[in-house]
Amino acid sequence: MTADRRASWFKGVLDLLVLASLTDGESYGYEIAKRLGAAGFGQIKGGTLYPVLNRLEEAGLVAAEFRATEKGPGRRYYSLTPAGRETLSEQGELWLAFDDSVREVLARAGVR
Amino acid sequence: MNAMNAMNAAETGSPYLEALGARLGELGLPAEHVRVTVADLGAHLAECGGVPEEEFGPVEEFARELAPGATRPAPTPAGPGVETWRWTADTFVDEELLGRFGDEGWEVERVDALGRFVCRRDLARPQRWEYRRELVTRGREGLDGRLAPDGWEACGNWVVYAWFKRPRAASLGPAAELSAVPAPPSRHTFLSHRFYAALALAVAALTASGATVALRADDATSGLGFTTGLLAGAAAPVTALLLTHRRRDRRP
Numbered sequence: 001m002t003a004d005r006r007a008s009w010f011k012g013v014l015d016l017l018v019l020a021s022l023t024d025g026e027s028y029g030y031e032i033a034k035r036l037g038a039a040g041f042g043q044i045k046g047g048t049l050y051p052v053l054n055r056l057e058e059a060g061l062v063a064a065e066f067r068a069t070e071k072g073p074g075r076r077y078y079s080l081t082p083a084g085r086e087t088l089s090e091q092g093e094l095w096l097a098f099d100d101s102v103r104e105v106l107a108r109a110g111v112r
Numbered sequence: 113m114n115a116m117n118a119m120n121a122a123e124t125g126s127p128y129l130e131a132l133g134a135r136l137g138e139l140g141l142p143a144e145h146v147r148v149t150v151a152d153l154g155a156h157l158a159e160c161g162g163v164p165e166e167e168f169g170p171v172e173e174f175a176r177e178l179a180p181g182a183t184r185p186a187p188t189p190a191g192p193g194v195e196t197w198r199w200t201a202d203t204f205v206d207e208e209l210l211g212r213f214g215d216e217g218w219e220v221e222r223v224d225a226l227g228r229f230v231c232r233r234d235l236a237r238p239q240r241w242e243y244r245r246e247l248v249t250r251g252r253e254g255l256d257g258r259l260a261p262d263g264w265e266a267c268g269n270w271v272v273y274a275w276f277k278r279p280r281a282a283s284l285g286p287a288a289e290l291s292a293v294p295a296p297p298s299r300h301t302f303l304s305h306r307f308y309a310a311l312a313l314a315v316a317a318l319t320a321s322g323a324t325v326a327l328r329a330d331d332a333t334s335g336l337g338f339t340t341g342l343l344a345g346a347a348a349p350v351t352a353l354l355l356t357h358r359r360r361d362r363r364p
Contacts, residue, residue, distance in 0.1 A: 029152065030159045046156050047169035051177035066148040073151035 010041060014052050016095060017041070019061060019080060019088040026065075026079040029053060053078060061087050128164035128171060129154055135175040138260045149178065172257055193236045198228040201302035203273070207245050209302055210275070214241035217293045220277055223268030228300070238290040240280035243267075248274045 021027065021035050032053075033044040053076075056062045061084035068074040080088070133150040137143065157164060168174045197218065201209050210220070210229070217238030218231040244264065246255060249272045256266055264276040280288035326332050 028155075030156045033160075045169070046153065046160075046162075046167045047174055047177070050153065050156075050168075051174075054178055066152065069155075073154045074148070075155045076148060076152040 013095060014048070015056060015061075016088065016091055018049070018052055018056060019084055020092070022062065022078060022080045022084070023088070026077045028075045028077050032078070056084070060084075126154065126157065126164055128168075129157075131171045132168075132175055135171060135257060136179055138257075139175060139179040141179050170253060172254055193234065195233050195235060195296060197231045197233070197296045197300075198224065199231070199297070199300045199302065200226075200228045202304055202307040204306040205302060205304040207243070210243035210245075213297075214243055214277075214280075217241070217290050220267045220275065223270055223275070227270065229268065233293065233296075235293075238293045240284070240288045240290060242278050242280055242283075244276050244278075246274045246276065247272055 017036055017039075018032060021032050027035070029046065029049055033046070033049050036044050053062065053064070057064050057078070060081055062078045063081050064076045064078050066074055066076045129150050132153070133146050136146045136149065141149070153168065157167060160167065199209075199213075213231070217233045217240065219233065219239070219241050220229045220231050220243065222230050224230050244259075246252075246259075248255065248269075252274055255274065259276055263278045263282040265278065266274060267277040268275045322336065325334050326336070
């Protein structure tokens with residue numbers, strides 16, 4: 001039950017988390033997964049992450065550039081677009097307001 | 113060109129990625145997009161050291177996640193040269209009717225939330241279409257992939273059924289084009305005699321049961337109570353039946 005609920009929350013904010021993880025500069029899929037994992041979200045499977053990256057790219061919120069590497073087949077590097085920054089700011093504020101409301105109700109119910 | 117032909121096995125080094133690339137190509141992703149996607153995922157696997165199926169999930173599911181546009185094509189807006197029509201039928205006759213209307217040039221684009229086949233017909237160059245229905249009670253893993261090589265494309269789902277369409281041009285060539293088409297049917301609902309017979313049988317059985325109990329007990333309220341009990345007991349399967357007859361757009 002707890003794991004299901006966490007998974008559900010995570011699914012709801014993964015796009016925001018991905019956008020947020022690109023604010024410091026471009027990155028690629030595996031690195032984004034590692035960063036989010038290190039932030040406490042556990043192991044993020046490629047099957048979860050790449051469809052989100054695809055959707056963000058289709059929505060014009062991130063730009064992707066494929067670069068060949070000396071070793072291996074090459075990677076797609078993702079960077080935030082101006083629209084992505086704007087969306088992150090707007091949606092991030094909405095999430096924080098939602099979080100405040102949840103905290104307030106829980107505090108009133110004695111959950112600390 | 114098949115997108116996967118642009119890439120040989122040595123490049124991906126993984127049957128999973130090869131299958132994924134082939135499927136993405138079938139779903140309509142451009143060859144170059146398929147190439148860089150597969151290369152990127154290959155790099156991901158090399159770095160995390162994971163097993164493809166565990167990291168990305170089943171090929172079919174992952175391919176559809178990566179090609180959402182292919183999964184759910186945008187409905188074609190009706191224009192001057194296109195007419196649209198929505199209709200529904202019970203599952204005793206839907207296959208027969210799909211065949212008939214397909215031969216009149218109606219192409220099913222999707223099944224809407226009210227369970228209707230949403231159809232369009234190109235008036236400038238009407239084409240014949242053919243359909244097939246598949247039972248997907250155990251999921252549709254691999255089904256689309258098996259049918260795609262024969263030209264079948266998913267066009268709607270409803271709980272346990274999935275419908276696929278294919279232009280008759282695939283088998284008839286230019287002969288599949290219609291020189292003239294009949295007017296759109298005025299009806300929108302097609303319920304078969306078998307459907308009504310099943311319904312009448314259920315009502316008759318219920319009435320007879322209630323009457324028998326009332327006569328034996330010499331008390332009309334006993335019959336009414338028995339009938340009410342039967343109705344309550346039948347609520348679950350009837351609900352399931354109604355759900356089975358209500359087509360829904362999935363995904364979904």
